[in-house]
Amino acid sequence: MKRVLITILLGIGVLSAQEIKIKGEVIEKRGVFSEEYNTEIVELSIKTEDGKIVIASLCPKWFLSFDIQKGEKIELLGRFREQEQFRFMVREIIKNEFRYQIRDRNYNPLWIRTPVRMRNCFYNPQTEVCVKGKIKEICIVSPYSLLVEANIALENGEIVRLRLAPSWYLRERIKVGDEIEVRGSQIRLDGEKMIMVREMQNLRTREIITLRDMQGFPLWSGYRKGEGGVGRETGRKRRGRW
Missing domain, CATH: 2.40.50.140 (Nucleic acid-binding proteins)
Known part of the structure; x- marks a missing residue:
């Protein structure tokens, strides 16, 4: 069976449903209510190294043990939503050589314990x-x-x-x-x-x-x-x- 990938060209490389890393500067941080998780999720606007703007969806604020500041350089591992070109679903936050997982490999949220x-x-x-x-x-x-x-x-x-x-x-x-x-x-x-x-x-x-x-x-x-x-x-x- 052929594997079908939906790709999106954003100027920061060819992005797809496959997992990728993005690097950039935090230009805005906000809380957005998620109907999917029925809670407020931290969302970042990231300016990538080549000037593109990406919206990164993280996790509830209480799940983070550290703060993310405006102007901070950050590296994220995740994948783009197929229906939303600039929305990035984050699985790991890479900060000071540590990798903080917020979703598992199947992108199930780790803050929900079932x-x-x-x-x-x-x-x-x-x-x-x-x-x-x-x-x-x-x-x-x-x-x-x-x-x-x-x-x-x-x-x-x-x-x-x-x-x-x-x-x-x-x-x-x-x-x-x-x-x-x-x-x-x-x-x-x-x-x-x-x-x-x-x-x-x-x-x-x-x-x-x-x-x-x-x-x-x-x-x-x-x-x-x-x-x-x-x-x-x-x-x-x-x-x-x-």
């Missing part, structure tokens, strides 16, 4: 695995909770997706290019395989970082603070091999 999205997204000690690889990408998948995921390349070239912890808990203790060894539960989310990491070691610094307990409960959760020292500081002082 039972279908959450199904099978739990830690199962029976499916624990241990893998080692080099970090290729670090991504913040929820600008609201600052939840971090990473893609690592194994020795055989396979790319594995990892679900880690909020960025404030990790405190920049890993970076792209680091080789890490992780232990965690294999799960499926949105039909995609991933590992929910319980513990990992940065082989560059030799530090072991514990993210979840043996049953998979996150150690950064507020209800665990003060329980025998378990809380935000967990995993910071451990070094060496497992």
Whole structure:
């Protein structure tokens, strides 16, 4: 079956229903009520590097943990709506070398948590695995909770997706290019395989970082603070091999 793509020529390249990146300057930010989501969505007017104006649809303001200012340079990953030539549906915001996901790969909004999205997204000690690889990408998948995921390349070239912890808990203790060894539960989310990491070691610094307990409960959760020292500081002082 031939794949049909609707293309639009805007002067910033040939754009289509395929995913692309755009770069430019924010010239206006506003809130627009969306009947589709029944809430107010942040919308940006972007002046691209060659002077074209693009309208970018983001997410609710409360879902963003950072502010976007007029005059700021920004990079967005997404695709244009086929019916609206200059409207850009954003999936990721790229800012200060971090990637903030606001929609999944099927462009379902991450600020809407449905039972279908959450199904099978739990830690199962029976499916624990241990893998080692080099970090290729670090991504913040929820600008609201600052939840971090990473893609690592194994020795055989396979790319594995990892679900880690909020960025404030990790405190920049890993970076792209680091080789890490992780232990965690294999799960499926949105039909995609991933590992929910319980513990990992940065082989560059030799530090072991514990993210979840043996049953998979996150150690950064507020209800665990003060329980025998378990809380935000967990995993910071451990070094060496497992």
